[in-house]
Amino acid sequence: MISLTSYAFVSMMLFSLGVIGVVARRNVFVIYMSIEMMLNGVNLFLVTFARYHFNMDPQIITIMVIAIAAAEAAIFLSVIILLYRSRKSLDSDIFTSLSQGEKS
């Protein structure tokens, strides 16, 4: 029998690896995928507790999270395309140009 703790371990591992990716990497694509990974870990936790309490509300919240992630992907990728075209770089420092105008 698979216990609740093992599911909690897997989802916390996914969440922590996402946080580590955001902290350690400079590539904006990897940072975005790390955020997706954190969302995935939280989703897994929510679905585990939905099964644990035999209640379907957490699954609805998970659907909402997935919809928000899809909206986020559309906006993020268009911003990245614009920034990459003007800067020719994938460093996360390119986002400073959003706050400092066109000089950088």
Add this chain to the structure above:
Amino acid sequence: MIDLIFIGLSLLAILGAVAMIVYANPMYSALGVLISMLSVAGLFALLNATFLFLVQIIVYAGAIMTLILFILMFLNIKEEDLPKEPKKFQNIAIGAAIMIPLNYLIISAVSKLPKKDLNITNTDFGDIKPIGIQLFDNWLVAFELISILLLIALIGSVVLAKKRKSKIHNQGEQS
């Protein structure tokens, strides 16, 4: 049998996430994330969330990650365009040092909860119909707000992707 499937899927999920962090090329990172998302979909199926299993495969693996792979190929990123990351493993150690206490706290808290059977049941729990009834009974406002959010994201990405030749050209000259 179910235990073996669980162990395999969780190993694949964690190894995919590790591959995402370790590889320097974003293409390999995206493939690692793809593996991880598919294994999480399998874990959803083990947790009796049939509809979420489908949604995870269709939306995450099918739409979002494919879009990212498509953009990565479209941008045609070269080796010298990738950011230099000399302190990567040192930063990974810092991140792990941040996250280990939180992991310990949450797992020790969860392990004190009463044990329950988490196996697959024969009821219609997590099927499409009960989820739809739940969604339209109790979560109608959130559902409508999500649809507005998706519409705004659609409009926003079209506006952002529109060609603004003069501005981009000037920026290219300055930098």
